[in-house]
Amino acid sequence: MQVIKSFFIAVSIYSKIPVPQFEWKEDDMKYVFCFFPWIGALIGGSIYFWNYSCGVYHIGVGCRTVIGMAIPIFITGGFHVDGFMDTMDAIHSYSPKERKLEILKDSHIGAFAVIMLAAYGLVLFGTFSEVESDALLKIVCCGFFLSRCLCGISAVSFPLAKKDGMLYTFADSSHKKVVKGSLSLQSALCVGLMCFQSFPAGLIVAAAAVLTLVYYYYRSRKEFGGVTGDTAGFFVLFCEGCIVVVAAFIDVFVLK
Template identity: 50%
Template sequence: MKLWKPFCIAFSIYSKIPVPQFAWKEEDMRYHLCFFPWIGIVIGLLEALWFRLVEWLGVGSLCQTLVAIALPLLVTGGFHLDGFMDTMDAFHSYQEKEKKLEILKDPHIGAFSVLMLLLYELIYGAAFAEFHSIRQIWVIGVGFALSRSLSGIAVVRFPAAKKEGMLAYFADSAQKRNVFVTLVLQAVLYAGFMIWIDGKIGVITVVVAFLSFFYYYWKSKKEFGGINGDTAGYFVSLCENVMAVAVAVCGLIFM
């Protein structure tokens, strides 16, 4: 029962999946990040189910691709892409750090966020259009959990851009050591499973995911002095996109 509440909190914050509602207490927040990757598992299972349904019904390739890239949005409600868009506005403002942090907090969207979102979805859709094997689907499906494991690790280990804000609150309320160990073990498990599914595609996709993780640390530190809730969403989106591209390119080369 002690873990049931953190599980519900994770799914309530990071997804649109209905869960029981209750008053959140600080002790209930301590381990919720441990369940953050599980939302990625749900997305991965839905992607695999959709791929099988496409094969059975003979759905056209355009419909197959559009639904595939819509599934993460339907599950998360666009939670991470919202952070991606805010971060793109800040990155492309070319202002000082404090001004960029203000842009991250601004609820309005700018031209660059819209343009970069369009570019993001075009690349993402192009990658998914090249998935022709169930092994590719399973690799990217597990990748949804890997990206969230890495994002959670960043929350409890990377420096925060500011001491206040949702991400800082989540990091402060977490049992950092236990959460860190749990997320690292999950990341190793998911990475290993991706490699087990397909050696070549899995290894390259995992390497690309970790490269995006280190790039995220460097870029956030350089631009903002650390991470926040918006950059966390940016990382999940970035990591999933580059993994999808890696799976698509590897499929063209090795399959």
Template identity: 45%
Template sequence: MLIQSFVIAFAMYSSLPMPRVEWSRENMQYAMCFFPFIGVVIGAGIALWRFACSLLGLSQILFAVGAVLLPVLVTGGIHLDGFCDTVDALSSHQTREKKLKILKDPHTGAFAIIGLCCLFLILFALWQELDSNWSTLSVLGIGFVLSRCLSGFAVAAFPLAKDTGLVHTFASMSAKKRVRLWLAVFAVLCTTGMIVVSPLEGGICAGASLLCFGWYYWMAKRQFGGITGDLAGYFLQICECSQLLAVLFVQKLF
């Protein structure tokens, strides 16, 4: 059952090839528990890319490009899709009902494209400016795990905006109490690990993640009446961007 949940998590939230399993309630009830492990793959991938850049004498610019693209390659862009849809919905300034309809619209609006370009430029600039030493990369690598702990916890704990869609499927199939407990413990371990690796960078980075998490709850409730799969992807992108910004803030000011 746990193996099947692991496979479902990676099949849904990554582009990595996985064996076929039945998406039954029994197999899906712990899938969100394994969602953070995709962050482990991303963090390890960026660390390996940093090592390759150092070994080959590649520039910081090339490292930054790889660091921006690697999460997209690993996840297949599923969270960016949610980011784009949410940017379109928020930019419409329409009623809650119309915003939810925009989230379901398969077409990409102008604001989504503008938002995506801005996101990529910001991420590239932050990675390029960052002193990507190994302690910093460790903090940010754990950050990819922490952001998914928080996103998964929200699926099992936050109110849902609608009774259909991907998040509703995973939430309704989950063993919610156990999923919340596991992800909360995992998030605490991630936060502790970040602080142990680098007290200042890790502490500020974890704090930024938690602030984003609180804002996510407030924004989702106020704008949409709860969370959706698109909002979960939007939160993940904003959270990971804020982690980079927080670490760079520490490096420049301390």
């Protein structure tokens, strides 16, 4: 029963999909991160279906790309975008760690949040529009699953910047060994599926995702002393963006 409740909690938090609601207990949160990647699977599947439909009905690349970029927001409600913007504001404040953690809590949007989100959107639009190979598109769609696997692993493995907030609550309540084992297995299966589409491309894109995790570890420790819920949102977007950029690079400079 705890596993089922953990599934519903994961879906209710990380997506806008309506699920049964109930009172949360600590035992119900043990396996929440195990189901976090499946929101990415839904996003990736939806993007692939959308792109397939665009091919069938001859929808232009602009419309295909913009709506494809919006699908993650439709499904998650922009949950990770908020963390990305807060993290950008904090990092670009060039303040001490304590002040940066305060900025993460601030509900107001700063200039750097808007600037960096706009830059991220432009880069994503430009690179995503260049992913035309069906194999690379499938690899990118798998990336939404992989980014959340890696994010979940970081939540129960990396040092936490503070002892409050949603991430701390779930990380502290998690059955860490089970979560790490489950997410590691899911990551391996996802990478295997990516390599099945195209071994060299899948391996390179997966390696890029792992490198973003390494970068995230060192950058979060340097800037905040550890990870938080907001930095986790930053990582999901940053990892997915790097996956799309690397896939586009392969498509343009290797396959064409």
